[in-house]
Amino acid sequence: DTAVSQTPKYLVTQMGNDKSIKCEQNLGHDTMYWYKQDSKKFLKIMFSYNNKELIINETVPNRFSPKSPDKAHLNLHINSLELGDSAVYFCASSQRTSGKDEQYFGPGTRLTVT
Amino acid sequence: AQRVTQPEKLLSVFKGAPVELKCNYSYSGSPELFWYVQYSRQRLQLLLRHISRESIKGFTADLNKGETSFHLKKPFAQEEDSAMYYCALKASGTYKYIFGTGTRLKVLA
Numbered sequence: 001d002t003a004v005s006q007t008p009k010y011l012v013t014q015m016g017n018d019k020s021i022k023c024e025q026n027l028g029h030d031t032m033y034w035y036k037q038d039s040k041k042f043l044k045i046m047f048s049y050n051n052k053e054l055i056i057n058e059t060v061p062n063r064f065s066p067k068s069p070d071k072a073h074l075n076l077h078i079n080s081l082e083l084g085d086s087a088v089y090f091c092a093s094s095q096r097t098s099g100k101d102e103q104y105f106g107p108g109t110r111l112t113v114t
Numbered sequence: 115a116q117r118v119t120q121p122e123k124l125l126s127v128f129k130g131a132p133v134e135l136k137c138n139y140s141y142s143g144s145p146e147l148f149w150y151v152q153y154s155r156q157r158l159q160l161l162l163r164h165i166s167r168e169s170i171k172g173f174t175a176d177l178n179k180g181e182t183s184f185h186l187k188k189p190f191a192q193e194e195d196s197a198m199y200y201c202a203l204k205a206s207g208t209y210k211y212i213f214g215t216g217t218r219l220k221v222l223a
Contacts, residue, residue: 043158043216045212045213048209096209103160105159
C-alpha cells in the first residue's frame with residue numbers, strides 16, 4: 001500500500017522523443033507536485049495542482065505539460081526531449097487543510113536522455 | 115527573492131560527535147521551515163518542521179529570525195544518520211516549497 005507511486009522508475013530514451021511519467025497517491029491528498037532533481041541534487045519545484053487545478057507553474061519549458069485527471073493522479077508529459085532533461089523527477093502530495101503541509105514524496109523517476 | 119542556502123555540500127563527522135547542518139533563508143514574510151531527509155535508497159521524507167518544535171531522532175532545529183537561519187543539530191551523531199538533508203521553506207499561505215541544495219551527511223565509524 002504505497003502512498004505515492006511513480007511509473008516508470010527508470011526511463012531511458014533518445015533526444016526528440018516524447019515521454020510521460022505517471023504519479024498516483026492513495027493518501028486522499030488534495031495537492032500534488034512535480035519536482036526535478038538535477039545531477040547536483042538540487043531539488044526544484046516545477047508544477048503543483050490543487051484539486052485538479054494548476055496552482056504553481058514555475059519557469060519550465062512548455063515542452064513539459066502536467067495533467068491531472070483526478071485528485072489522485074498527476075502525470076507529466078515531456079515533448080521533444082533534450083539532453084538537459086536528464087534528471088530524477090519526483091512526485092509529491094500533501095493535504096493543505098491538514099495544517100501540517102507535510103509533503104509525501106514518491107520514489108522518483110530517473111530519466112536519461114541520450 | 116525567496117531563497118534557501120545550505121552552504122555545505124558534504125559534512126563528515128565521526129560517530130558520537132555533534133553535528134550541525136546549516137540552513138539560511140531569504141524571505142521577507144513569515145516563513146514555514148522544514149528539514150527533509152533522504153536515506154540511501156529511500157524516499158525523501160519529512161524530518162521536522164519548525165512549527166512543531168519537536169526533536170526527531172535526536173535532531174532539533176530552531177528558527178532564528180534575526181539571523182534568518184534554521185540550522186539542524188544533533189549532539190551525538192550516529193552512523194544511521196548518514197543521508198542527504200534538505201532544508202525547505204514555504205511561504206505562508208502558498209503551496210510553493212523552496213528547497214536548498216542539500217547537504218550530504220556522512221557519519222564515520
